[in-house]
Amino acid sequence: MKNDNKFYFEITKRIPGKLGRAGIIHTPHGDIKTPAFMCVGTKGEVRFLSMDDLKSVQAQAMLSNGYHLRNQSFEIASKGGLAKWSGWDGPTLTDSGGFQVMSLGSGLGKVVSMEREKEVINTDSKDRLAHVTEDGVRFYDPFLQREDFIGPEESMQIQCRIGADVHMAFDELTSLADSYEYNVEALARTERWAVRSLEEHKKHCYDLGYYQALYGVLQGGRWEDLRRSTAKKLAQMDFDGYGLGGAFLKEDLGEILKWCCEELPEDKPRHLLGLSRPDDILIGVEMGADTFDCVAPTREARHGRIYTKYGNIKISKFAGSTEPLDENCDCPTCKAGWTRGQLRDLMKSPNRDDKAKYFNLSSIHNLRFILRLTEEAREAIMKDNFEEYKEVFLKNYYGEK
């Protein structure tokens, strides 16, 4: 059964009457027990965390980005792939760069809002830094200050050189402001790109000496016909798993995931792209998503938001406090006895090293919080009490609403 060089998914237990499940994703660099949260290390490392820190929060996998690593891909390949190059020897996943199509294009300068559909307006075409054509995406790299291009073939070549255990097909994420008509067009293109991704991927997926898996990505916005039809189409293709993509309104998330997962093959893993709020994760798990990733835990930590069992706190408001961050937490930061007041002082310190220490300690805490959530969700599924776990967790975290 065990084959270190192969990728496969094993379902261990299901949530009765639901799409959700607990399982194990086997990859060449180790197993991922699902549900699982993958820590985001865009450029091959999680900001302000060492690989030892990442192990200390019991991370199972790291997600990096093909777009951000594209210019280093040959160097990474020459070192034997992302695991060896980065020093993270566990399972890894790379994103295709599809998200950047939106963040540099229609969503330039904005946030992917989940709450306020009415306020979302696409960036004017002439002001965008990314432009989509059938071939792929032409974009202006604001950091390198030059034009560049990525299409499905380029994305696959880049990802296969980086050599993560799981790759994402090159897709186009539409924004909440895009019309049904535009979503039809973009989705058809994403599906054609899926075929091209798969084809190109086959040519290179063994280049580094182990099999690199490929997930197809489902788009389709908030429309049931689009979501179901794309899920059916991609389900027929030879993908190793599926990415669930899109910019969602919170209230739509569960239903959209349900449409997708009802159509997808049960025996392949599904990754919900870019979400990590506890309610989103728990809905995701219930509706059949196996893995998650998100920048929010670390970004929000850096910006002063600390997660606790009974809701988030703003660390800046705790000057002089001797309270622990979260008395229920088992993270290295909390176990070392850091208080809210101490962390506040580090965050407010004009000293760069102090700030870096704050970023490190707070990121560790928030990551562990989300990782623990997925671990507990897994245990709950195994013990057949997921529903109860979810209800209690959300009640504690969000309070009575």
Next chain:
RNA sequence: GCGGUAUUGGUGAAGUGGUUAACACGGCUGACUGUGACUCAGUUAUGCAUCGGUUCGAAUCCGAUAUACCGCC
């Protein structure tokens, strides 16, 4: 004692007669969901040492006072 120079918010400061006193840092609010993010948005001096004067109008000009620093007896 005499002369000179200075005095703008929590801080560094721009501003030499004409709308709501620039900008930066700090403070406070709020955002943050496949990282363009140690970021972003908003807010923060009814007042320019004090008192009086000139003027349609003064942080800006004049006088006195206070304080600080620099020269000279």
